[in-house]
Amino acid sequence: GAGVSQTPSNKVTEKGKYVELRCDPISGHTALYWYRQSLGQGPEFLIYFQGTGAADDSGLPNDRFFAVRPEGSVSTLKIQRTERGDSAVYLCASSSLVDSYEQYFGPGTRLTVT
């Protein structure tokens, strides 16, 4: 079956611009996670959705970052006034249960802020 998909695969934007990153989880997975990964580091948790609601957004670095999942499926991570330090690979993962240890990752969106 289809795995987690993310679009775009690459995004280059100028400092100060607004970007949206999309994640389409595995069908039926209620839990959705956003991470970001910098070179040479492990994924860093950003936010977790259970259904439509953000159950935990404690990993969002500041108020420039926001994510939604209005219908409990597709999620969009939104970054306002991008900074060069936002450059990273943004990974989305989904799982079937909130306590499932196996999270299925999408291929990521590589964001470069120039």
Place this chain on the structure above:
Amino acid sequence: RKEVEQDPGPFNVPEGATVAFNCTYSNSASQSFFWYRQDCRKEPKLLMSVYSSGNEDGRFTAQLNRASQYISLLIRDSKLSDSATYLCVVRERSNYQLIWGAGTKLIIKP
């Protein structure tokens, strides 16, 4: 101090050899432990969970030492296709969040 620490490597190992690497975690309340594998410029994928009694999956063996708060991964008869970064992952008892190490890079040479 990082919550999950790993030797970044790289470990350069000849094909067919056995290689082992460890990971240490700082939170004694950690409940679940995993090894994920990540190929270059790809997403992480679950390799195996780590159980208290130790567990094996083919050429891979994982061990957990709660007293010393470390997890190990042993790969026997290494293959060229084992070349990847191996990420140690920990989950706390009361929290679904996965805490990731920075990964250990493994390079298997012919």
